[in-house]
Amino acid sequence: MRPVRSFCDEQKTVGQRPFLLRQHRPMNSAAIPVEVADKINAQILAISEDQLQGFQRDPFGVVVERTGLGKAVVLERVRAMLEAGVIRRVRQTLLATNLAKGALVAWEVDQDKLDAAFDYMFQEDPFSGHVVTRSTDVASPGSTYKLWTTLKVPQGYSLEKHCEVLKKKVGAKAFRLMPAKKLFALGVGHVRRKDMEPGARSEELGAVTDVAVVELTDHEWRIMEAVKREFEPDELVEDLWAARAKEAGVSLDEFLRVAEDLNARRVVGRFSTFLEHVKRLKTGEQVTRYNALFHWAVPTGREIEAGREVGRHYIMTHGYWREGGPEFRDVNIMGVAHGTDKEKVLAHKAAIDEHLAEAGIEVGYTNVFWGGRSEIKPSEISPFAYERWCDHHGIALDSMKA
Numbered sequence: 001m002r003p004v005r006s007f008c009d010e011q012k013t014v015g016q017r018p019f020l021l022r023q024h025r026p027m028n029s030a031a032i033p034v035e036v037a038d039k040i041n042a043q044i045l046a047i048s049e050d051q052l053q054g055f056q057r058d059p060f061g062v063v064v065e066r067t068g069l070g071k072a073v074v075l076e077r078v079r080a081m082l083e084a085g086v087i088r089r090v091r092q093t094l095l096a097t098n099l100a101k102g103a104l105v106a107w108e109v110d111q112d113k114l115d116a117a118f119d120y121m122f123q124e125d126p127f128s129g130h131v132v133t134r135s136t137d138v139a140s141p142g143s144t145y146k147l148w149t150t151l152k153v154p155q156g157y158s159l160e161k162h163c164e165v166l167k168k169k170v171g172a173k174a175f176r177l178m179p180a181k182k183l184f185a186l187g188v189g190h191v192r193r194k195d196m197e198p199g200a201r202s203e204e205l206g207a208v209t210d211v212a213v214v215e216l217t218d219h220e221w222r223i224m225e226a227v228k229r230e231f232e233p234d235e236l237v238e239d240l241w242a243a244r245a246k247e248a249g250v251s252l253d254e255f256l257r258v259a260e261d262l263n264a265r266r267v268v269g270r271f272s273t274f275l276e277h278v279k280r281l282k283t284g285e286q287v288t289r290y291n292a293l294f295h296w297a298v299p300t301g302r303e304i305e306a307g308r309e310v311g312r313h314y315i316m317t318h319g320y321w322r323e324g325g326p327e328f329r330d331v332n333i334m335g336v337a338h339g340t341d342k343e344k345v346l347a348h349k350a351a352i353d354e355h356l357a358e359a360g361i362e363v364g365y366t367n368v369f370w371g372g373r374s375e376i377k378p379s380e381i382s383p384f385a386y387e388r389w390c391d392h393h394g395i396a397l398d399s400m401k402a
Contacts, residue, residue, distance in 0.1 A: 032080040035276065035327040036275065041077055043067045044183055045273065048078070052271040055092065055227070055263035057256060058240065071238070078273060086275065091230040093269035097226075100381040101402075102152035103159050103179040104322060104334070106145035107172045114146055117170035121149050122375045125166060126389065133372040134293060140367055141221040144174065148293075148369075154383040158402040165395065178334075180324040182304060183209035183313030185319030185335065196315055198344065199351035206311020206319065208304060214267050223248045223258045225382055227268070237386040239356035274376075287341045291371030295324065295331040296356070296365040306333050306361045313355070313357060315339075315348045329360055329365045 033041060052059045053090040060074050067074070079161040081087040105128075108309050109117045111136035114133065122131045122261035129150040136143040153162050163175050176337075216224065226248040235243065260266055302323045311319040315337045339345040349368065356363055389395045 008083045008266075024133050031322070032076060032083040034077075034086050036080045036086060040069065040073065041081065043069065044074055044077055045275065048271075049270075049275065050270060050272060052148075054270065055259045055268040056172065059092075060236075060240070075236050075238075076124060079236050080275040081235050081273070082231075082236070083296075087273045088376075089230040089274045089378075090236065090272070091274075092227050092271045093378075094224065094228050095267055095269045099216070099267055100152040100154050100379075101157075101159055101179070101213065102150065102379070103177045104320075105149045105151050105163060106142065106176045106178070106327070107147040107149070107170070108174040109170065111171045113144075113171050117147055117172065118373060118375075120170050121147070121166070122377065124169075126377075126380035126385060127151055127153055127162065128166075130374070130376045132291070132374040134369040135367055135372060136367060141365075142324070142369075145174075149170075150379060151177075152380055152381050153400075155215065155388045156383070156402060159402050161400050161402075163395070165400075169328040174327075176325055176327050178324060180211050180320045180322055182307060182321040183211065183319070183361065184307040184321070185237075185313075185316040190367050196348075198315075198347040199355070200314045201355070202312040202314070205308040208308060214265055216260075216262075216267075218256055220262065221382060221384070222402040223250065223255055224262065224267070225384075226255070227259055228378065232379070266402070290338065290342050290345050291374065292337050292345050292349070292368040293371070294337065294352070295328060295365075295367040296333040297324075297329060297331045297362055297366070298356075299364070300332075300335055302361055303332050307355060309356055309359050309361065310352055313348070313352055330369075331365065331367070381388050 014217060035041060036045065044063055044067060047063045048059070051066075052062055056062060060078070062070060063069070063074050064071050078087065082090055107117065118131055119134065121128045129147050129152070131147075134145055134148050135146060148174065151159060151162065153159055159177055159179070166172070167175055184222050226244040229244075231240075241255060241259075242252055245252040250257060250258075259268065294310075296306065296310070307319060308323050310316060310333055316335045317338060318334075318336040321332060322334050324334070337345055337348055339348070346368070353363065353366065386400075387397055390400060
């Protein structure tokens with residue numbers, strides 16, 4: 001019997017290479033250390049997780065410069081960790097909030113439908129990225145919303161209409177769309193944050209990033225599809241982008257020109273080696289155990305001030321201004337932190353709470369939503385992919401327009 005394939009499986013090709021839900025292959029070099037704690041791997045990951053900002057012509061060359069390791073060693077180690085599943089993906093990220101409308105979505109789903117709804121969002125909807133179940137320590141506003149997703153739809157299409165389709169597909173009772181109004185922190189860096197003390201923060205306020213959609217031409221989209229597709233181990237070579245330029249049907253010079261132009265237009269995020277940070281690795285390690293979504297309700301008009309104070313704390317991998325609405329007691333600042341010890345994660349939050357009070361920012365309400373089952377894939381944002389998805393589900397494309 002042939003295995004059942006999801007829509008995401010069927011649609012994950014650009015050219016002839018997979019770009020979603022990669023399957024790990026057996027390691028070719030079992031003797032190469034793949035543990036995160038290995039000294040050389042830790043050196044590499046401290047840079048490659050979240051320190052390679054913007055489009056990088058030679059990202060591993062930057063790692064070489066900053067670690068003093070040889071290029072062959074860096075490539076060999078990253079390939080081995082990717083093959084072993086320690087690194088779950090290697091890719092040049094895009095600032096998708098600048099390319100497509102997006103939102104954090106909380107779903108109210110009955111417990112008996114939760115697993116199936118989770119599977120559908122992850123396997124069948126390429127526009128839902130991070131899919132995670134969340135719970136609170138005690139019953140509180142929004143605690144019945146147990147399924148959370150990040151969602152993006154291409155320019156010109158409606159988040160609300162897409163959610164209505166998903167709501168029917170999974171049998172959800174309700175959903176809350178929470179688009180980001182401002183961004184204050186974004187970057188993983190689990191290796192860097194492992195031993196961070198509560199309260200550690202920058203001397204400067206967190207930066208404020210506006211959320212504004214940039215329009216691309218079809219030519220730019222074709223190149224961006226090749227830029228953003230994740231790398232297979234055998235693609236991690238010295239001349240990283242030559243094959244991608246060929247895939248996009250342009251010269252390498254044109255490929256690099258467009259990528260760097262879009263980088264200047266704040267479309268490109270960072271080059272990153274994403275660790276498998278939730279599940280226990282084959283090495284026996286677990287990079288992080290707790291994924292905490294912090295909520296704060298601050299006075300109207302002080303969202304940016306509060307967000308910058310939260311965003312300056314190094315533990316925050318994400319920090320946003322999002323409106324939680326009455327479902328979540330009108331919280332408006334949200335952020336994510338990770339750790340291996342729950343009490344230490346709570347200590348980090350307590351330090352931020354104390355700092356907000358010292359800054360004179362009143363917090364009317366706060367809560368923590370803990371992550372449970374979790375899967376992550378890059379959200380698809382291509383208009384060509386959206387057309388295929390609608391056709392696959394028998395949905396009139398025009399009916400999904402904003």
